[in-house]
Amino acid sequence: MTTSRARTARRLAALLRKEWPALTGGTVLLVLGAGLALVYPQGIRAIVDGAIAGADPHRLARVALWLGALAVLQGLAVAGRHVLFSLAGERGVRRIREQLYESLVSQEVAFFDGSRTGDLLSRLGADAASLQGLLAGQLSMTLRHAITAVGGVALLLVTSPRLTLVMLLVVPPVAIGAVIYGRKVRALARRYQDALADASHVAEESFSAIRTVRSFVAERSEAARYRRAIADAYAAARRRAWAAAGFMGGASTGVYAAAAAVLGYGGLLVARGALTPGALTAFLVYTLLVAMSFSSLAESWSDAMQALGAAEKVLALLDRIPAMPLEGGVRLVGCEGRIGYEGVRFAYPTRPDVEVLQGVDLEIAPGEVVALVGPSGSGKTTLGALLGRLYDPTAGRVLLDGHDLRALDPAWLRAQVGVVSQEPILFSASIEDNVRYGRPGASRAEVEAACRAAHAHGFVSAFPDGYATRVGERGQQLSGGQRQRIAIARAVLKDPRILLLDEATSALDAESEALVQDALAALMRGRTAIVIAHRLSTVAGADRVVVVDGGVVVEAGRHAALMAQGGVYRRLVERQLLRA
Numbered sequence: 001m002t003t004s005r006a007r008t009a010r011r012l013a014a015l016l017r018k019e020w021p022a023l024t025g026g027t028v029l030l031v032l033g034a035g036l037a038l039v040y041p042q043g044i045r046a047i048v049d050g051a052i053a054g055a056d057p058h059r060l061a062r063v064a065l066w067l068g069a070l071a072v073l074q075g076l077a078v079a080g081r082h083v084l085f086s087l088a089g090e091r092g093v094r095r096i097r098e099q100l101y102e103s104l105v106s107q108e109v110a111f112f113d114g115s116r117t118g119d120l121l122s123r124l125g126a127d128a129a130s131l132q133g134l135l136a137g138q139l140s141m142t143l144r145h146a147i148t149a150v151g152g153v154a155l156l157l158v159t160s161p162r163l164t165l166v167m168l169l170v171v172p173p174v175a176i177g178a179v180i181y182g183r184k185v186r187a188l189a190r191r192y193q194d195a196l197a198d199a200s201h202v203a204e205e206s207f208s209a210i211r212t213v214r215s216f217v218a219e220r221s222e223a224a225r226y227r228r229a230i231a232d233a234y235a236a237a238r239r240r241a242w243a244a245a246g247f248m249g250g251a252s253t254g255v256y257a258a259a260a261a262v263l264g265y266g267g268l269l270v271a272r273g274a275l276t277p278g279a280l281t282a283f284l285v286y287t288l289l290v291a292m293s294f295s296s297l298a299e300s301w302s303d304a305m306q307a308l309g310a311a312e313k314v315l316a317l318l319d320r321i322p323a324m325p326l327e328g329g330v331r332l333v334g335c336e337g338r339i340g341y342e343g344v345r346f347a348y349p350t351r352p353d354v355e356v357l358q359g360v361d362l363e364i365a366p367g368e369v370v371a372l373v374g375p376s377g378s379g380k381t382t383l384g385a386l387l388g389r390l391y392d393p394t395a396g397r398v399l400l401d402g403h404d405l406r407a408l409d410p411a412w413l414r415a416q417v418g419v420v421s422q423e424p425i426l427f428s429a430s431i432e433d434n435v436r437y438g439r440p441g442a443s444r445a446e447v448e449a450a451c452r453a454a455h456a457h458g459f460v461s462a463f464p465d466g467y468a469t470r471v472g473e474r475g476q477q478l479s480g481g482q483r484q485r486i487a488i489a490r491a492v493l494k495d496p497r498i499l500l501l502d503e504a505t506s507a508l509d510a511e512s513e514a515l516v517q518d519a520l521a522a523l524m525r526g527r528t529a530i531v532i533a534h535r536l537s538t539v540a541g542a543d544r545v546v547v548v549d550g551g552v553v554v555e556a557g558r559h560a561a562l563m564a565q566g567g568v569y570r571r572l573v574e575r576q577l578l579r580a
Helices: 003-017 017-053 057-105 109-113 118-160 162-210 210-215 219-272 277-320 380-387 410-415 433-438 444-453 459-460 480-494 510-524 559-565 568-576
Strands: 339-347 354-366 367-374 395-400 417-420 498-502 530-533 545-547 550-556
Touching: 003 017, 003 277, 017 057, 017 118, 017 277, 057 277, 109 118, 118 162, 118 510, 162 210, 162 277, 162 339, 162 530, 210 219, 219 277, 277 367, 339 380, 354 380, 354 559, 380 433, 380 498, 380 530, 410 417, 417 433, 433 444, 433 480, 444 459, 444 510, 459 480, 480 510, 480 559, 498 510, 545 568, 550 559, 550 568
Parallel strands: 367 530, 367 545, 417 498, 498 530
Antiparallel strands: 339 354, 339 395, 545 550
């Protein structure tokens, strides 16, 4: 075992400290079961020799009864061992999954930007399942095979040293060859699983974007793409099938060849009187036990090493310290809502060479409504993300009431900011649960009041299940406008000091927009608000319009004044806002 694998094993042992009583009990039962399995061939020997020698039938029957009792005792030991190891593994992996999820969900947003969701789910799913297999099966089976192999060889030596030498010349090479070939089969099996995972990814991608597929009439091309992926998986499966056939054929040949060698030489020893028929029978049973144990021991050890490799990935995520903590820092007694950007520069961690913000200076007074406008990619949404401290600026400072956001408690800070994004995400739960997401303890009356303020109560009440209506994955069972109004109600219920509205009315028709604008106007009253918008109806009512272009603030002022200047803002109005 390598140093890293040994270190991983020690970490797992520490994580599973609570399961040591169960694992210890399982180990005791395992040793008992393996020991009883080694005693069984001696009973066979006694029966065979006794039958040939014409022993008393009652004596043979007693031996058979003892073997039956032995089998029952061994079965109980095996069942007890399985229960103890399995439950210990399930409980241990449950705790590891809980800790892993907590660690993952605590990581900074930049971590998720650079990670694939499928990989993270694989850590929670497949890799954690590997640990369960290690604890519940591989660990106990490795120990069992080791005991059987060592004990079997010892009893073979006692039975016939010369025949044992023949067995050791034949069985271990066959077992080692089977293990080496078995690794090749497992490698091909992994390639097949990878190819199948790629095919599943194609299917998942097309299913999740089924509306886009349908609108572009791309069903046939998606089916062809899936067909190609499945063809790759089939090719890998075909190679695996041929390799597995060779493996099974070779292993079968090796086992029977070993049995033939032992029987041939053992028969010669029986003919010479150097060995009894019963001893030869017992020896053959021991040989098969040792052969299977040698092969299974190497395979179980290899599987255990693979599971430890998966554990390394899990532990690396468990140990990862978030670059941005979830809590800890200054909590202000009150929040006025004064926002400041001082020389802010920023590049996303996944694209460090592309600077989105190139030195933004901006002051927003408490209670002021500021509209951020500018071309796509100019940095408007990024300014909002920095305010919620989803990221930290690479240079400069973002301030709240004169305090650098990095000095404030992130949990307290985010409680002061309410966000309604351009594409609001709802969870696969009821409407009531989604509205209450920011305030889990809110009453039903408060939920309804928030929905009335967002002009959502009417359509929610019209559903047969009302507020208990399930919205489906990502809220797909609601229209875009309905999702947006539920998101606004969620922000209303949170009752934040600062509002960040990123295209909050973009999915609404003109009538709904007018209603929601009234609700937002009431919601923004007395609060600091940053409104990222393209629609003139949203921008014109702001206290101040700030134009961002190329990562810097190029213009700022009232709508009418900026229109009179004839600069960037006026061109945006003429080309985009009015056309929208």
